[in-house]
Amino acid sequence: MKLNRKRYLFICLVCFIAMSIGLVIYTSLNRQQGLNIILITIDSLRSDHLGCYGYKRNTSPNIDKLVEEGVMFTQAISQASWTPQSLTSLLTATYPSTHKIYDFGSVLYEELITLPGILKKKRYTTVAVSAGLIKRFPGFEREFDNFFDMDEKIGDSIENLIRWIGHFKHKKFFAWVHFFSAHSPYKPPYPFNEMFKEKSNKTSKHIPIGNGKEPNIIPNWVAIDRITDVNYYISQYDGAIAYTDFYIGKLLDKLKILGLDKDTLIILTSDHGESIGEHDYYFQHGFLYDQLLKAPLIIKGPGITKGKVINKQVKLIDIMPTILAFLKIKVNNKIEGVDLLPLIYDDNNYTGNEYVFSETFDCDKLNLKSIRTPEWKLIYNIGLDKYELYNLKIDPEEITNLVDIDKEKFIFLKTKLEKWMNRPKPNIIPPTKPLDENTKRNLRYLGYLQ
Numbered sequence: 001m002k003l004n005r006k007r008y009l010f011i012c013l014v015c016f017i018a019m020s021i022g023l024v025i026y027t028s029l030n031r032q033q034g035l036n037i038i039l040i041t042i043d044s045l046r047s048d049h050l051g052c053y054g055y056k057r058n059t060s061p062n063i064d065k066l067v068e069e070g071v072m073f074t075q076a077i078s079q080a081s082w083t084p085q086s087l088t089s090l091l092t093a094t095y096p097s098t099h100k101i102y103d104f105g106s107v108l109y110e111e112l113i114t115l116p117g118i119l120k121k122k123r124y125t126t127v128a129v130s131a132g133l134i135k136r137f138p139g140f141e142r143e144f145d146n147f148f149d150m151d152e153k154i155g156d157s158i159e160n161l162i163r164w165i166g167h168f169k170h171k172k173f174f175a176w177v178h179f180f181s182a183h184s185p186y187k188p189p190y191p192f193n194e195m196f197k198e199k200s201n202k203t204s205k206h207i208p209i210g211n212g213k214e215p216n217i218i219p220n221w222v223a224i225d226r227i228t229d230v231n232y233y234i235s236q237y238d239g240a241i242a243y244t245d246f247y248i249g250k251l252l253d254k255l256k257i258l259g260l261d262k263d264t265l266i267i268l269t270s271d272h273g274e275s276i277g278e279h280d281y282y283f284q285h286g287f288l289y290d291q292l293l294k295a296p297l298i299i300k301g302p303g304i305t306k307g308k309v310i311n312k313q314v315k316l317i318d319i320m321p322t323i324l325a326f327l328k329i330k331v332n333n334k335i336e337g338v339d340l341l342p343l344i345y346d347d348n349n350y351t352g353n354e355y356v357f358s359e360t361f362d363c364d365k366l367n368l369k370s371i372r373t374p375e376w377k378l379i380y381n382i383g384l385d386k387y388e389l390y391n392l393k394i395d396p397e398e399i400t401n402l403v404d405i406d407k408e409k410f411i412f413l414k415t416k417l418e419k420w421m422n423r424p425k426p427n428i429i430p431p432t433k434p435l436d437e438n439t440k441r442n443l444r445y446l447g448y449l450q
Ligand SMILES: [Zn+2]
Pocket: 043, 044, 082, 083, 084, 271, 272
């Protein structure tokens, strides 16, 4: 009986050791099968307000450091300048008129493949960190295993994410972090609210506070203490970028401490930019001018040349196929973005993305489409049946409409745009879900609902 018991204990011990060795081998193999992915998106961040893109203020010391360790794209074009449309495009690699998720009430339907959905099938653990507004994108919740709200205190949410990463560091993970702090109304906490405030307001411009999305007003949802000084709001926008950058630095530092920085592909971008006076619109988005479409795009990962700057035009919907190509994951379903690895590895011989399209569909009034080449942009306002043609090389601010001057270029781009608009698209109308009171309150705060 005693012998049997000893033998039993011995067998248990052997089994335990075998299982432990198996677990170590499994974990090691699992780590080798793929990298971790961290996708950082900063709402309403225009690239030209970052130090690495040439901005005069030191808004982004940590993002600038990331650029030194990866590649930076100077012509990354968003497919929409409206949050739900652009973010859905980013996570599905399709244009808004393909996925048709135009507003916060549209439900992300089953047939739409998403980046986190694909990675989940490849045994990635997925997490989203964002304001509850994104969580309340109906259908998005099924794409993520975990969700951390980032409603008020960014620090708490980043701490939660860091703890989560520490917990899952032996598994492959995909983390999407969406910062809302640079979205209007801009209210960075101290000291970021003081950081860029100008001592003298002699050069400042004052414009009235008004209702709605009209030109030459500070929209009422943006206004703070009835202040009408434009420079004040720009200082707060820049402070909000610095506030976001501070926590991006914390996250990246922690990755290094955990020894994960070399095993992690990091992508940083925004969903769209912000108009801060261009075309007479203040602290709003929704148009298709370059201040709204040009997003930062930085990619850092194993094998990617450090400190490289790529000036060729790319799309934000190229991010998902690039991540999947990096992980050697093939997608059968139709996506509209392209893999950027050939460009990252050899930008001299790359000829893709000659024409890039963007669109914004604001149910109330705006229905815009655009086609962009590295030199030209044509914007079509469907509601007004009007076109704007700009030469971006000599007129980057898009001031002089050349529709009646360069007829040949206008017809050429109009034909290309129409062909793209008439491309075959899935015949799906996403279901909608009524918004709850909490979501409506959030949307009013951010200016999406009046
Ligand atoms: Zn947005």
